[in-house]
Amino acid sequence: MEPKANIDFDMDECPVHYALTLLGGKWKLLIVWVLAQQDCIRFNELQRNLDGISAIMLSKNLQELEADGIVDRKKYDVIPPKVEYSLSDLGKQIKPALETLGMWGIEAYQHGNNKKQ
Numbered sequence: 001m002e003p004k005a006n007i008d009f010d011m012d013e014c015p016v017h018y019a020l021t022l023l024g025g026k027w028k029l030l031i032v033w034v035l036a037q038q039d040c041i042r043f044n045e046l047q048r049n050l051d052g053i054s055a056i057m058l059s060k061n062l063q064e065l066e067a068d069g070i071v072d073r074k075k076y077d078v079i080p081p082k083v084e085y086s087l088s089d090l091g092k093q094i095k096p097a098l099e100t101l102g103m104w105g106i107e108a109y110q111h112g113n114n115k116k117q
Contacts, residue, residue, distance in 0.1 A: 022068050027053055027061050029098075032070065032087065036095045040074070040086040065091075 023029050027050065034049045035041060041049075047058050062085060065071035070091040076082040087095075 022070065023094075025061070027057060028065060031058070031061055031065065032091060032094060033098055033102075035071065035085060035087045035091065036098055038086075040084040042082070042084055046085060070094075 023032065030050055031046070034046060043055075043058070043062075046062075047053060047055060050058065062071060062073070066073050069088055072086050072088045072091075074084045074086070076084075
């Protein structure tokens with residue numbers, strides 16, 4: 001067995017902490033999850049897929065995700081206005097982690113329900 005690498009991170013330098021600053025909050029991971037299921041999606045369709053999110057909150061989170069390079073926004077010069085959202089190349093790199101997290105969520109849910117019976 002190889003010895004563990006000596007990783008001495010200050011919380012500000014911790015990669016998990018940094019990732020959570022980019023994807024933390026109630027909605028960001030769910031937004032990224034929905035975007036990971038499709039090539040691109042329009043605002044109203046995205047909102048319909050996120051039960052309970054307001055248009056203002058969705059807009060704010062999309063702006064932050066775009067500013068952090070996780071989401072791409074494509075605006076078409078047509079009337080009525082058309083805007084589509086998709087994961088950027090950086091955003092697509094989180095898909096395997098989301099799939100793993102989803103599988104863990106299923107197992108945790110099943111484990112929790114087995115304890116209740």
